[in-house]
Amino acid sequence: MRARFVDPRGEPAWVRWLLIATALGFLGLFLAVPLAAVFVQAFSKGWETYLAAIREPVALAAVKLTLLVAAIVVPVNTLFGVAAAWAVTRFRFRGRDLLVTLIDLPFSVSPVVAGMLFVLLFGAQGLLGPWLVAHEVRILFALPGIVIATLFVTLPFVARQLIPLMEAQGRVEEEAAVTLGARGPQLFAWVTLPKIRWGLLYGVVLTSARAMGEFGAVSVVSGHIRGRTNTIPLHVEILYNEYQFAAAFAVASLLTLTALGTLAAQAVLGRRLGPRT
Numbered sequence: 001m002r003a004r005f006v007d008p009r010g011e012p013a014w015v016r017w018l019l020i021a022t023a024l025g026f027l028g029l030f031l032a033v034p035l036a037a038v039f040v041q042a043f044s045k046g047w048e049t050y051l052a053a054i055r056e057p058v059a060l061a062a063v064k065l066t067l068l069v070a071a072i073v074v075p076v077n078t079l080f081g082v083a084a085a086w087a088v089t090r091f092r093f094r095g096r097d098l099l100v101t102l103i104d105l106p107f108s109v110s111p112v113v114a115g116m117l118f119v120l121l122f123g124a125q126g127l128l129g130p131w132l133v134a135h136e137v138r139i140l141f142a143l144p145g146i147v148i149a150t151l152f153v154t155l156p157f158v159a160r161q162l163i164p165l166m167e168a169q170g171r172v173e174e175e176a177a178v179t180l181g182a183r184g185p186q187l188f189a190w191v192t193l194p195k196i197r198w199g200l201l202y203g204v205v206l207t208s209a210r211a212m213g214e215f216g217a218v219s220v221v222s223g224h225i226r227g228r229t230n231t232i233p234l235h236v237e238i239l240y241n242e243y244q245f246a247a248a249f250a251v252a253s254l255l256t257l258t259a260l261g262t263l264a265a266q267a268v269l270g271r272r273l274g275p276r277t
Helices: 011-044 048-056 057-088 094-110 112-121 129-134 141-156 158-170 174-177 184-213 216-222 232-241 245-276
Strands: none
Touching: 011 245, 048 057, 048 232, 048 245, 057 094, 057 141, 057 174, 057 184, 057 232, 057 245, 094 141, 094 158, 112 141, 112 216, 129 184, 141 184, 174 184, 184 232, 184 245, 216 232, 232 245
């Protein structure tokens, strides 16, 4: 039987406008309205209250801790993502499929469950807890625990962005460079990196946004110590639970601005990455 081609543009005009209106209405209801509500509530008591909430020492400590965690997590997971993508796409070895599955593991495990696993591992009654206590090494309720939890939840983003990109690009140019005498560092810097730079930046943007906005796993391992282990999301939760709504939305607006910046960066990088994939 002859296949019949259906042109989607042949739909009646009212169907197209209905679909567009439905999509825009959904985005407005679940995206634009909540974003607008954050800023309306943040400035509900004026600029003075907004600036006071952001300049509060505890809030500044939460901002500094969030940026510090992101500054540690993003480079580490970037290096891991590049190494994992290189290994998966350029070599065939036993356990390759297992490695890919393990990279995707944080996508299938709830962040809260991941935090509980770290508690069972590093807690005082956990598997490594007695040894850590005996050697006065503190993981939970301190910076190392927050970094480890954030590393886990952000682990897949760079690798998962680079693996399909590098598989699609193939190895022809790299094999030609090796034939001409290029070594490992030269091969990566001159041939591989220029081809994957936009995908790499895209993964870094996603990792940064998740690292600064992570709540579940960090909430479990942080201990909610004001001024010490509270990141921005945890500080917002505490302010909201204490009925300091204007201050809570003021601090939350910082994360909202970060999210909008992330969306803008994703749009720009997506346009640059699209023709190359």
